[in-house]
Amino acid sequence: MKHVDEYRNGDTAQKLAATLAREVDPARDYRLMEFCGGHTHAIFRYGVQDLLPGNVKMIHGPGCPVCVLPISRIDQAIAYARRSDVILCSYGDMLRVPGSKFTSLMKAKAEGCDVRMVYSTLDALELAQNNPDKKIVFFAIGFETTTPPTAMAIKQAETMGLKNFFILSNHVLTPSAIQNILESPDVRALGSVPLDGFLGPAHVSVVIGSQPYEYFVEEFQRPVVISGFEPLDVMQSILMLVRQLNEGRAEVENQYLRAVTHMGNTKAKKLVAEIFELRRVFEWRGLGEVPYSGLRIKEEYAAFDAEVQIPVETPPARENKACECPAILRGMKKPTDCKLFGTHCTPENPMGSCMVSAEGACAAYYSYGRFREAV
Amino acid sequence: MSTRTAYTRSLDLKNGVVEMSHGGGGRAMSQLIEQLFGDAFANDILAQGNDQAAFELPRGKVVMSTDSFVISPLFFPGGNIGNLAVHGTVNDVALSGGQPLYLTAGFILEEGFPLKDLKTIVDSMAHAAHEAGVYIVTGDTKVVERGHGDGVYINTTGIGVITDDIHISGERARPGDKILINGYVGDHGVAIMSLREGLGFEASVQSDCASLNGLIGDMVKAVPDIHVMRDPTRGGLAATLNEIARQSGVGMMLNEPDIPIRDQVRGACEILGLDPLYVANEGKLLAICPEDQAETLLHAMQAHPLGKQAAIIGSVIEDANSFVQLKTGFGGTRVVDWIAGEQLPRIC
Numbered sequence: 001m002k003h004v005d006e007y008r009n010g011d012t013a014q015k016l017a018a019t020l021a022r023e024v025d026p027a028r029d030y031r032l033m034e035f036c037g038g039h040t041h042a043i044f045r046y047g048v049q050d051l052l053p054g055n056v057k058m059i060h061g062p063g064c065p066v067c068v069l070p071i072s073r074i075d076q077a078i079a080y081a082r083r084s085d086v087i088l089c090s091y092g093d094m095l096r097v098p099g100s101k102f103t104s105l106m107k108a109k110a111e112g113c114d115v116r117m118v119y120s121t122l123d124a125l126e127l128a129q130n131n132p133d134k135k136i137v138f139f140a141i142g143f144e145t146t147t148p149p150t151a152m153a154i155k156q157a158e159t160m161g162l163k164n165f166f167i168l169s170n171h172v173l174t175p176s177a178i179q180n181i182l183e184s185p186d187v188r189a190l191g192s193v194p195l196d197g198f199l200g201p202a203h204v205s206v207v208i209g210s211q212p213y214e215y216f217v218e219e220f221q222r223p224v225v226i227s228g229f230e231p232l233d234v235m236q237s238i239l240m241l242v243r244q245l246n247e248g249r250a251e252v253e254n255q256y257l258r259a260v261t262h263m264g265n266t267k268a269k270k271l272v273a274e275i276f277e278l279r280r281v282f283e284w285r286g287l288g289e290v291p292y293s294g295l296r297i298k299e300e301y302a303a304f305d306a307e308v309q310i311p312v313e314t315p316p317a318r319e320n321k322a323c324e325c326p327a328i329l330r331g332m333k334k335p336t337d338c339k340l341f342g343t344h345c346t347p348e349n350p351m352g353s354c355m356v357s358a359e360g361a362c363a364a365y366y367s368y369g370r371f372r373e374a375v
Numbered sequence: 376m377s378t379r380t381a382y383t384r385s386l387d388l389k390n391g392v393v394e395m396s397h398g399g400g401g402r403a404m405s406q407l408i409e410q411l412f413g414d415a416f417a418n419d420i421l422a423q424g425n426d427q428a429a430f431e432l433p434r435g436k437v438v439m440s441t442d443s444f445v446i447s448p449l450f451f452p453g454g455n456i457g458n459l460a461v462h463g464t465v466n467d468v469a470l471s472g473g474q475p476l477y478l479t480a481g482f483i484l485e486e487g488f489p490l491k492d493l494k495t496i497v498d499s500m501a502h503a504a505h506e507a508g509v510y511i512v513t514g515d516t517k518v519v520e521r522g523h524g525d526g527v528y529i530n531t532t533g534i535g536v537i538t539d540d541i542h543i544s545g546e547r548a549r550p551g552d553k554i555l556i557n558g559y560v561g562d563h564g565v566a567i568m569s570l571r572e573g574l575g576f577e578a579s580v581q582s583d584c585a586s587l588n589g590l591i592g593d594m595v596k597a598v599p600d601i602h603v604m605r606d607p608t609r610g611g612l613a614a615t616l617n618e619i620a621r622q623s624g625v626g627m628m629l630n631e632p633d634i635p636i637r638d639q640v641r642g643a644c645e646i647l648g649l650d651p652l653y654v655a656n657e658g659k660l661l662a663i664c665p666e667d668q669a670e671t672l673l674h675a676m677q678a679h680p681l682g683k684q685a686a687i688i689g690s691v692i693e694d695a696n697s698f699v700q701l702k703t704g705f706g707g708t709r710v711v712d713w714i715a716g717e718q719l720p721r722i723c
Contacts, residue, residue: 001642013705047703
């Protein structure tokens with residue numbers, strides 16, 4: 001497969017592994033967090049960890065939009081789906097995520113609710129056109145990568161004069177979450193859980209550029225390398241982080257020169273800024289309430305805001321107390337340190353955020369990596 | 376005085392549709408059975424017109440299997456629900472190492488389904504049965520109201536005979552055994568997914584659906600001591616190998632570069648965020664045999680048209696946890712786990 005195989009080449013991987021082995025300082029550990037679930041997935045799927053020196057430890061961050069969505073938001077989506085005048089649509093991954101009392105959109109669908117899986121916001125717009133007597137609620141989730149398409153859909157709905165198209169916005173921001181992790185007392189003040197550097201997600205930076213990370217490399221003195229998602233991208237980025245740490249630098253570096261620029265996609269950013277504004281606070285599953293980390297629809301576009309136009313009531317939701325996701329997401333614990341891991345909490349029956357999607361740290365650990373624990 | 380012969384209009388196979396009366400037990404039903412099913416499946420046992428089929432079986436152990444087919448869409452590149460229903464059950468019987476002989480066919484039809492499409496489906500069933508050398512000897516038809524079915528559901532049950540020297544079974548994989556597959560992985564699933572509603576994604580891949588009894592016959596002749604044989608249908612290679620690993624109490628180590636996957640299938644999976652190892656196949660089999668006979672088995676497979684791309688893809692290893700593992704082309708190792716739920720496209 002052209003343009004893909006080049007980035008998965010085994011020989012190049014061996015050479016990179018040898019360079020890494022030569023350059024790491026055996027006297028120290030390198031604790032690096034890949035923020036994004038896509039990186040976690042690549043690391044496990046291709047067995048990248050096997051090629052890293054023993055003292056380079058990857059910590060799996062909270063960057064999976066499905067995983068970080070709090071139970072209450074899923075309950076809200078299910079409440080919409082249960083209305084007979086609503087067709088609820090969302091991306092495939094989202095349908096299986098459990099809300100309160102083991103419900104999910106998939107189960108709601110089985111009960112007779114009209115829930116549709118769509119591949120893009122365009123499909124949702126088409127649903128609205130074809131079903132004028134129904135209210136189409138698009139359960140919008142994702143980081144900076146999926147926000148521009150949602151903004152675009154609102155613009156298009158406006159142009160088309162659609163009165164039955166609504167967005168339930170759950171869009172969240174990467175830099176605010178990374179900052180939140182670094183500001184948590186265990187990581188910052190106590191220094192008990194060192195996080196030495198970050199791999200930043202390339203697709204997010206295709207939109208926002210590398211610039212938004214400049215503030216916190218300075219503030220927190222931790223290097224960030226914006227990394228592609230192919231396994232060679234990941235290994236090269238790890239090498240770049242190791243070199244920065246060895247040289248005592250803390251800079252934003254861009255490994256993904258193929259598509260990431262300093263300022264990103266200004267057109268997309270402008271569109272997002274036109275339609276969305278920051279929420280003062282947004283709840284993340286696992287991290288709790290994170291200030292200025294989520295987006296809501298501006299008042300000018302409130303006609304498309306499901307929360308404004310079709311308010312639904314849901315009782316407060318609670319996470320399982322034994323769930324260690326908050327500590328796992330900050331790199332303080334491993335999935336296997338959690339009592340629920342692999343017993344009460346499995347990919348078939350996830351209790352906490354990290355087990356929910358294949359990209360969550362616990363799910364990846366469970367599906368791809370648990371043999372390591374067994375031997 | 377003679378009784379007048381009633382004139383019955385023959386089935387309108389061009390514009391007609393399935394009606395409730397086609398399942399009602401009256402003349403309409405008997406007409407559908409005679410003119411559509413009877414004609415297509417014609418054989419001596421069916422011609423007896425009884426509610427059951429009576430036949431003699433050759434000596435040996437009797438093997439039996441049943442499967443229901445609810446696929447959507449009904450027609451796909453490389454086949455339709457009809458030949459799929461024959462291939463599927465023929466394969467399930469044949470994978471025991473036995474010879475499939477007779478099939479039953481049960482149809483659940485939805486009111487309003489075009490008879491023209493039904494004829495296409497029934498004809499391709501007949502064709503598939505003829506090619507596989509099996510007879511469809513008894514059947515059943517029910518009609519459900521419009522909106523209560525998906526056009527056509529088909530159940531087939533197959534019966535066959537195994538000779539006494541064959542002992543193929545899921546619990547016989549032993550450490551050291553080799554794992555073989557007869558060709559490209561994931562074709563069927565990708566062909567179906569490319570057609571599914573709303574995907575707007577065209578792939579040039581055809582379903583691999585085929586009856587494997589001919590290939591299996593050659594394999595068993597070449598290596599009678601095949602330990603395990605199974606078809607990686609739903610859940611793909613990953614699910615089938617995990618089943619076998621658990622049943623046999625062993626682990627497996629696959630070598631990713633050795634697993635044959637078409638570029639188009641890899642490409643489609645890449646775009647959809649799926650893993651080809653979890654994608655369904657309908658004309659593939661996995662065989663596990665002792666290491667010293669693996670080459671012989673491989674050559675026997677490659678000599679058959681349905682095994683040209685056959686390959687040895689891994690080995691059975693000792694593992695109390697029964698993990699199926701994969702050495703990646705990248706140079707690492709990972710577990711190939713059971714799939715949780717259905718494979719759904721990832722968001723980002």
